[in-house]
């Protein structure tokens with residue numbers, strides 16, 4: 085069965101409703117642009133649909149399902165649900181610093197962005213004003229200040245780390261999060277229940293549905309096409325995307341929607357997958373891939389965690405101090421120090437949720453004494469997670485498995501990761517210095533990650549000035565197809581060491597403004 089949306093041609097069709105798709109949809113709709121958001125997953129209500137406050141012992145094998153009462157959503161990368169990962173993120177929101185946009189110029193490795201911090205700063209301002217980001221004004225060169233709500237106070241354990249780090253000449257600052265520390269926008273302030281990554285059931289934490297799209301629904305300018313997994317973007321004879329083709333995630337029925345402009349915002353690797361699978365005689369290796377760079381330059385953040393027990397807190401009374409998970413941050417400090425690698429790392433810490441005690445398995449002992457030592461250590465358990473910037477190399481890329489298909493009949497994605505020499509130098513340095521910071525804070529090291537672990541996904545179809553070496557321009561407009569844009573981690577030419585979503589959203593706001601301008605001029 086083919087379902088066409090009443091032959092309507094939208095101004096803009098956006099694939100994906102997460103942080104990027106939701107931001108772009110709201111900014112466009114506010115300016116009167118007619119938008120259709122095609123989302124692979126179902127409608128999700130963060131207030132009612134997640135197992136936000138559930139406890140492990142309520143479920144077999146202590147695994148808490150994300151969704152309540154078998155509600156659909158978050159079953160695959162291609163059908164997470166309205167709001168995408170912004171429903172479950174931890175909301176840490178940094179601006180990238182000026183240096184992050186000039187990586188190649190500064191240290192001769194990787195790429196520069198085609199725009200500078202100054203170009204993006206007004207859009208960071210805009211996002212902070214409209215979603216509410218809490219934080220402190222710290223005056224740091226590499227972590228520019230913004231327009232903040234008051235920060236959340238640090239926890240006792242943060243203060244111990246702050247004291248330890250300062251002995252080594254490093255700063256620990258208040259975290260910055262897209263979480264309300266004061267009621268605003270008709271949403272309440274955070275009540276520090278510590279369940280942010282299980283779906284905030286009061287929407288104190290930003291998600292793209294409550295924070296961006298929902299308030300704009302009354303304009304009638306946003307049409308939601310839910311449960312629709314996009315699999316192809318066919319072209320017309322003028323080399324323009326003529327339709328967005330999708331398959332219904334439950335019935336398998338096919339459909340399509342048309343727009344003057346199409347924005348692919350299905351998250352980093354899925355954006356790349358859609359480009360790679362949308363082959364045609366004009367683009368036999370993937371849509372908008374005349375450069376051959378679609379799938380290349382994959383460079384996720386990597387982390388090298390250390391688990392520890394803070395000795396001053398061992399045996400102390402158990403207090404309710406989960407807060408909104410991490411309240412503090414150790415920003416990168418190494419740019420002005422002697423080091424043998426390009427780029428840098430910074431550390432997020434203390435975001436462990438205390439509902440499970442998996443760490444206890446690695447403790448020695450048996451019986452009564454074992455139970456006692458778990459109880460004593462419970463208030464002192466601490467996770468320290470430095471995040472490093474990966475630099476690009478030809479061995480790190482994304483492609484499609486020619487032999488395996490997912491449940492929608494689409495090729496499965498393969499991620500190839502190689503930790504190059506620079507990555508490993510950062511990793512070893514973050515391991516060494518993390519230990520030193522923890523020891524200076526009076527910690528007993530429990531476990532250390534032996535190798536880097538990938539995290540936030542970056543790269544795969546990067547922006548740049550040269551169409552021979554990049555896939556899009558700084559607006560995410562593909563060099564090859566003028567009405568095709570893509571937003572998300574895939575277009576970042578360098579990821580910094582900082583959590584990237586605030587930057588994805590600022591780029592999305594900038595692209596929305598560019599599109600409003602194009603549409604006004606009748607260029608689309």
Ligand SMILES: Cc1cc2nc3c(=O)[nH]c(=O)nc-3n(C[C@H](O)[C@H](O)[C@H](O)COP(=O)(O)OP(=O)(O)OC[C@H]3O[C@@H](n4cnc5c(N)ncnc54)[C@H](O)[C@@H]3O)c2cc1C
Pocket residue numbers: 099100101102103104105106122123124125161162163164165166167168169170172173174175176177281312313314315349350351352354358540571572573583584585586588
């Ligand atoms: C537990 C957790 C904690 C995190 N914490 C942080 C943090 O503290 N700070 C930070 O910066 N980042 C964090 N992140 C990452 C952050 O959530 C993502 O960077 C951000 O959501 C990416 O936005 P996006 O719009 O590109 O993709 P998403 O938010 O993932 O949205 C993509 C949407 O596209 C849909 N989609 C995918 N494929 C298709 C298709 N073929 N057809 C139709 N729809 C499709 C998906 O269903 C999804 O809804 C965290 C992520 C998780 C999971």
Ligand code: SF4
Pocket residue numbers: 263273274275276277278279280281283284285286287288289407408409
């Ligand atoms: S700690 Fe705050 S932001 Fe996190 S889930 Fe609870 S109320 Fe929401």
